[in-house]
Amino acid sequence: MNIDWDSKAYGEKCAFVGEYGKGVVDLLSVPPGARVLDLGCGRGELTAYLAQRGWDAEGMDASKAQLADAKRRFPEIVFFEGDITSFEVEKRYDAVFSNAVLHWIDKDRQPSALAHVRAALKTGGEFVFEMGGKGNAAAIHAALKEEILARGGTYRHDFFFPDEAEYSALLEAAGFEVRYASLFERPTPLKGEDGVADWIGVFAKNELSGLPEGQRRAAALAAQERLRGALFADGIWTADYVRLRMKAVAV
Numbered sequence: 001m002n003i004d005w006d007s008k009a010y011g012e013k014c015a016f017v018g019e020y021g022k023g024v025v026d027l028l029s030v031p032p033g034a035r036v037l038d039l040g041c042g043r044g045e046l047t048a049y050l051a052q053r054g055w056d057a058e059g060m061d062a063s064k065a066q067l068a069d070a071k072r073r074f075p076e077i078v079f080f081e082g083d084i085t086s087f088e089v090e091k092r093y094d095a096v097f098s099n100a101v102l103h104w105i106d107k108d109r110q111p112s113a114l115a116h117v118r119a120a121l122k123t124g125g126e127f128v129f130e131m132g133g134k135g136n137a138a139a140i141h142a143a144l145k146e147e148i149l150a151r152g153g154t155y156r157h158d159f160f161f162p163d164e165a166e167y168s169a170l171l172e173a174a175g176f177e178v179r180y181a182s183l184f185e186r187p188t189p190l191k192g193e194d195g196v197a198d199w200i201g202v203f204a205k206n207e208l209s210g211l212p213e214g215q216r217r218a219a220a221l222a223a224q225e226r227l228r229g230a231l232f233a234d235g236i237w238t239a240d241y242v243r244l245r246m247k248a249v250a251v
Ligand code: BEZ
Pocket: 100, 131, 132, 136, 137, 159, 203, 204, 241
């Protein structure tokens, strides 16, 4: 799935993505100085964090807007453009890291993505990642679907939110051995009084495209209202995130 990222809105509303990603970094066990690729690096926060932790980190992303931001913010780090389902590298990495990216790739393109990750790694190299897991943001997407259909729009949902067993099978088929897998709920507080509607505006652009431009914000706000009882408490909106965190070794 391709998305036209609004890098400014992403930076303002979605800083939590990078913050949570720091916990995923702890799964890496390659030594200091090892070459680590941050796959889908976005604005580069976690690439910089990997470098700060002592690894020789580089970042790759498909979004020109996000990459331009990353290069401006962290000029000492190498960032390059690449699509996860087709990228190639000249020199293999000791580890590939990825946070909140793999669920953007359609299920039928996952084998190709994983084949390219495997090819980018040395044998014995580590692939450590977190992605949306089975049931991720299900309440938000269900409410949005209702509102889009109620306005006569078309609803499509292309995200891939697998569980441990489904993703382990894909990893093994691509030449990995799974060393760690955990599927867990992680309720995620959102910023602002319209936290869910703003989240929809950034993360559900493709779903919203099933409506004319002039109706999109109203649909997002109406979806948010549907969720007030379930996802709003003490003045804070919370997204119903479920994460899949895994570590696999290239064999
Ligand atoms: C996520 O990061 O969990 C996510 C991103 C887009 C849509 C749904 C969930």
